[in-house]
Amino acid sequence: MTIKEFFSFKNNKYFWLNIVAMVVVVVMLGFGVMKWLDVYTRHGEGVVVPDVKGMSVSEAEMMFRNHGLTCIVSDSNYVKNKPAGIILDLKPAAGQKVKEGRMVYLTINTLDTPLRVVPDVADNSSLRQAQAKLMAAGFKLAENQLVSGEKDWVYGVKYMGRELHIGDKAPIGATLTLMVGDGSADSAFGDSIDAVVDEVVDGAAEGSATDESWF
Template identity: 45%
Template structure:
């Protein structure tokens, strides 16, 4: 290829047409990214977040929809003094600025009170342990009820006078009454008293004819045999002496003297 032919190719309309088309595409692409992205993201446009706490869910949906903010219910709570389905909390604080299409998460008030599961405390713990466990779980407790049984041992749990079992669902607004033992015997338990039989005593009194019966004194009964033994010993001790003295005395009779 001669130099003149090489330079002639740059003068071709086809080459310059392609280069011009490529330049136009690059310019359009740059402008599209620059301004189209701002339009898509609403660059420079902000919306003031309103305060929708304690408003009904329908009213909050209308207010946020008019401003272009998307609403999502993320959780429920329970406040007894507020009506059901009212907004309790919002993820964005009032006065913040967000772009259109931003999501706000809401916590609404439930129409019924939440429930808790009764733990395994019946016939399995003392009054002190059950009270501490139920209080830590969020239950409301009333004055305990005592029945005959082992002292401070939990025999049951009542709600509005009705016995409930472990694992039952109980509203947090209900008051639990723990049924525990008072340390006394059951009313059904009884003590059989053994009555003394006085028939033998009456027959003995009739046989002796004595109106009064001497009380038995073991000390006196033991003292009498000792006195009798002492008397017998004295009697036995004096008898041999008397016999010896009588045997030693010479026989009395006439005395004969020999003379011479």
């Protein structure tokens, strides 16, 4: 085969038609694959995450379902003065654009109120000191229960009628009752002093009368 014969296919129009057809097929195939990938991955499409903060989980599930999304509770925190079980936060955040079917992770206010150790104020604190310590720890106070003892001295703490001991816990925000002295101990002490004084005075009076009679 001569060189001229080898390059003779260049003059064959069918050869060039086949080349053009192959190029067209490759381009169309590539374009088709790209379109299929766009449809499969929903490229350019998205759903805006709704704001469900403050809702219950059941309410949020319904809203997410209407938007083509799903959700799951992934964490919990405790926020005082907010109802238990409401949604505090979500990821992705509200307003973000995500693909349909995306899972949204929720953080809710804990259903169980956390427990906290009740400060030890029994028999070592005045009424004012005990009130300050307990309120600073997140507890509420009911009307004091008066017991026999030194006035305004704390002798114990009760929760739901049960006297607490060192290390006992109560729910944060629970209402506690302080057992406070009614001052009866001070009165008894004062009465005893008065009795001693009376005895001394009576004894001195009797001695004076005896002395006078003797003279």
